[in-house]
Amino acid sequence: MLAETTPRKTISFYKYFPIEDPQQFRDDLYRKFEALKVFGRIYIAHEGINAQISVPEPNFEAFKETLYCFHESLYGIRLNIAVDDDGKSFWVLRMKVRPKIVADGIDDPSFSLERVGKYLKAEEVNRFIEDENTVFVDMRNHYEYEVGHFVNALEVPSDTFREQLPMAVEMLKDKKDKNIVMYCTGGIRCEKASAYLLHKGFENVYHVEGGIIEYARRAKEQGLPSKFIGKNFVFDERLGERITDDVIAECHQCGKPCDTHTNCKNDGCHLLFIQCEDCKQKYEGCCSEACVEEYKLPVEEQKARRAGRENGMKIFNKSKDHPLRKHRNVWKSQRMEQGADMSLHHSE
Numbered sequence: 001m002l003a004e005t006t007p008r009k010t011i012s013f014y015k016y017f018p019i020e021d022p023q024q025f026r027d028d029l030y031r032k033f034e035a036l037k038v039f040g041r042i043y044i045a046h047e048g049i050n051a052q053i054s055v056p057e058p059n060f061e062a063f064k065e066t067l068y069c070f071h072e073s074l075y076g077i078r079l080n081i082a083v084d085d086d087g088k089s090f091w092v093l094r095m096k097v098r099p100k101i102v103a104d105g106i107d108d109p110s111f112s113l114e115r116v117g118k119y120l121k122a123e124e125v126n127r128f129i130e131d132e133n134t135v136f137v138d139m140r141n142h143y144e145y146e147v148g149h150f151v152n153a154l155e156v157p158s159d160t161f162r163e164q165l166p167m168a169v170e171m172l173k174d175k176k177d178k179n180i181v182m183y184c185t186g187g188i189r190c191e192k193a194s195a196y197l198l199h200k201g202f203e204n205v206y207h208v209e210g211g212i213i214e215y216a217r218r219a220k221e222q223g224l225p226s227k228f229i230g231k232n233f234v235f236d237e238r239l240g241e242r243i244t245d246d247v248i249a250e251c252h253q254c255g256k257p258c259d260t261h262t263n264c265k266n267d268g269c270h271l272l273f274i275q276c277e278d279c280k281q282k283y284e285g286c287c288s289e290a291c292v293e294e295y296k297l298p299v300e301e302q303k304a305r306r307a308g309r310e311n312g313m314k315i316f317n318k319s320k321d322h323p324l325r326k327h328r329n330v331w332k333s334q335r336m337e338q339g340a341d342m343s344l345h346h347s348e
């Protein structure tokens with residue numbers, strides 16, 4: 001790894017299109033990107049490509065040309081470029097072939113991503129949201145919905161996307177005559193979800209182009225009122241970008257209005273939860289008294305405790321009784337299964 005001083009652009013993109021030989025596709029693309037000193041994570045599957053990368057600024061035009069010409073389906077592909085990013089998010093190029101770019105649990109061979117819902121741009125989203133014949137459906141996880149969502153959007157209350165798909169169909173079964181608008185953070189999940197609803201016989205299916213990130217960017221650019229209220233959760237150090245001043249969530253410890261996510265300071269926990277300033281003081285950034293106690297132990301002793309607990313913790317983590325634990329499971333499954341919606345890292 002060479003120390004690099006060239007400025008980099010952080011870019012994400014995804015595209016669903018049939019790739020016949022993902023391994024060959026991967027090897028060819030890898031060679032081209034490597035030559036351009038592209039870093040980052042890219043997943044390739046029979047269903048398409050999902051990438052979060054950084055490109056040295058001087059190579060940006062060459063990169064674009066390479067990508068556009070690499071496959072006809074990639075010509076003119078929309079690139080999300082992070083604005084407030086130092087481009088230092090990656091140091092190597094990792095390109096992997098996976099069964100899916102977004103794990104969906106669908107094993108129906110007749111399901112196709114060739115027919116997806118219609119894209120909606122920001123101004124169209126605002127028009128649809130006023131229409132009482134339209135239902136907005138949030139295809140993200142609970143902790144994301146909790147701090148921000150489109151006005152009156154339905155939450156699909158499950159921990160994983162694969163569980164959400166059949167659940168959404170069930171929840172919407174009496175609404176087949178309505179317009180269904182699906183959305184997620186960067187568009188990759190709701191695009192697949194829109195195809196799934198069409199597959200299940202829904203007719204008027206739409207999705208927000210580029211997800212919340214692109215909606216917020218365009219609404220701001222065009223001076224439109226934001227119909228997305230609260231915060232857009234993103235996986236960067238801020239754990240969320242404020243879209244409007246509305247605080248729609250509560251501190252998980254005291255119940256006061258609050259929408260600041262944090263990770264428990266105890267290294268043996270790292271639970272993702274919402275904590276207000278007062279509770280942060282009181283619990284020293286931890287999620288519970290038990291974690292405060294452990295956090296204060298000498299580092300060696302903390303390590304020893306964790307080592308002895310590994311299995312016990314896993315079992316405890318499966319329990320949904322502990323409201324805070326539940327969030328941790330969501331966080332973990334999100335990272336593992338959908339490590340995939342990498343546009344999540346972006347915050348424009």
Ligand SMILES: [Zn+2]
Nearest residue numbers: 251254276279
């Ligand atoms: Zn609190």
Ligand SMILES: [Zn+2]
Nearest residue numbers: 264269287291
């Ligand atoms: Zn904790």
